[in-house]
Amino acid sequence: MADTTENKPAIETKVYTAKDFSSDQDVRWCPGCGDYSILAQVQRTLPALGITKEKLVFVAGIGCSSRFPYYMNTYGFHTIHGRATAVGTGIKCMNPDLSVWIVAGDGDLLSIGGNHFLHILRRNVDVNLLLFNNRIYGLTKGQYSPTSELGKITKSSPYGTIDAPLNPVSLALGANGTFIARSMDRDPKHLQDIITRVAKHKGTSFLEIFQNCNIFNDGAFFLYTEKETKADNVLYLEHGKPLVFGTNKDKGIKLDGFTPVIIDLTDGKWSINDVLVHDEKSRDLAFILSSFAEHTGFPAPVGVFLDIERPTYEQELYHQIERHISSKGQGNLDEILRGTTTWTIN
Numbered sequence: 001m002a003d004t005t006e007n008k009p010a011i012e013t014k015v016y017t018a019k020d021f022s023s024d025q026d027v028r029w030c031p032g033c034g035d036y037s038i039l040a041q042v043q044r045t046l047p048a049l050g051i052t053k054e055k056l057v058f059v060a061g062i063g064c065s066s067r068f069p070y071y072m073n074t075y076g077f078h079t080i081h082g083r084a085t086a087v088g089t090g091i092k093c094m095n096p097d098l099s100v101w102i103v104a105g106d107g108d109l110l111s112i113g114g115n116h117f118l119h120i121l122r123r124n125v126d127v128n129l130l131l132f133n134n135r136i137y138g139l140t141k142g143q144y145s146p147t148s149e150l151g152k153i154t155k156s157s158p159y160g161t162i163d164a165p166l167n168p169v170s171l172a173l174g175a176n177g178t179f180i181a182r183s184m185d186r187d188p189k190h191l192q193d194i195i196t197r198v199a200k201h202k203g204t205s206f207l208e209i210f211q212n213c214n215i216f217n218d219g220a221f222f223l224y225t226e227k228e229t230k231a232d233n234v235l236y237l238e239h240g241k242p243l244v245f246g247t248n249k250d251k252g253i254k255l256d257g258f259t260p261v262i263i264d265l266t267d268g269k270w271s272i273n274d275v276l277v278h279d280e281k282s283r284d285l286a287f288i289l290s291s292f293a294e295h296t297g298f299p300a301p302v303g304v305f306l307d308i309e310r311p312t313y314e315q316e317l318y319h320q321i322e323r324h325i326s327s328k329g330q331g332n333l334d335e336i337l338r339g340t341t342t343w344t345i346n
């Protein structure tokens with residue numbers, strides 16, 4: 001076959017660096033906040049994705065994390081509390097060629113925005129949804145959030161919380177999400193890899209990021225992020241690879257009926273062949289992995305829990321409009337508004 005590319009005009013493509021995505025605004029997060037790392041990893045990941053700056057839009061609600069769009073040298077919206085998902089849905093539906101990123105804290109996305117969180121996932125709008133989970137309300141100075149652990153003492157729960165926390169990954173699975181992942185502010189390389197996967201998925205890509213709020217909830221995730229405890233408490237998920245963890249990869253996950261159990265790979269009783277193999281295409285397995293949070297002593301899975309395909313909301317929307325125009329012709333809004341179901345009141 002003849003090479004048809006040689007006569008095509010050269011397309012000017014700008015090669016970006018992380019610095020190109022950094023705005024001229026002073027970053028106002030507290031020194032040491034985990035949000036800095038997440039901002040840096042997003043800015044470092046974007047150049048390789050080859051998306052021009054004009055096609056990128058960051059949308060946020062209200063919270064410390066929601067200041068994110070100010071710090072990105074892209075289009076952005078700082079909207080209202082809990083409604084970044086609704087605004088992001090509107091942007092994507094009206095401009096399907098844009099790459100839409102929604103940034104939200106656990107209060108913003110799961111308290112006031114909990115309803116919209118479920119609906120964006122079930123609709124499968126093609127946006128990237130980043131949850132900065134610090135298990136606290138940071139901006140309003142330390143009230144408990146829907147992901148705060150049971151019994152947590154905060155300014156708004158002086159005798160300890162009595163409501164069980166939400167599990168964002170389980171919730172996203174229950175809402176029929178198509179891409180569900182988790183990473184950590186203190187694991188920059190892993191976070192960059194997962195952000196790349198998030199960007200490539202077509203549909204709502206949900207990423208929970210463990211984020212340290214060093215002022216109001218310091219150390220909430222240190223068990224998973226610090227060198228001394230990380231290996232025994234974090235399970236890195238890799239598609240097609242056995243679920244092993246521990247300093248010497250000497251522990252594995254096995255299923256006993258529907259119940260996950262931890263097996264010791266050094267006691268001679270079990271081998272690597274007994275270990276469950278990760279499958280990103282299995283919603284059932286993703287549910288089992290997300291339930292580890294409720295099993296005492298189990299590691300926290302990080303990586304991609306689920307990555308499956310389903311038509312996106314905006315695809316379905318445009319197909320429906322096209323189908324109706326081709327069968328009924330172009331509509332007339334004025335005629336519809338003044339149609340048979342309107343009355344004149346004298």
Ligand SMILES: Cc1ncc(C[n+]2csc(CCOP(=O)(O)OP(=O)(O)O)c2C)c(N)n1
Pocket residue numbers: 062063064065066081104105106107108109112132134136137138139140145213
């Ligand atoms: C309608 C409305 N209700 C409440 C608030 C107060 N408020 C501002 S941010 C916030 C929650 C912040 O926590 P989170 O979403 O977890 O973000 P973080 O600050 O921790 O990043 C609340 C309750 C508000 N701004 N608007």
Ligand code: SF4
Pocket residue numbers: 028029030032033034035064065134138139212213214215216
């Ligand atoms: S209050 Fe917490 S989440 Fe907010 S900027 Fe400070 S450290 Fe970060």
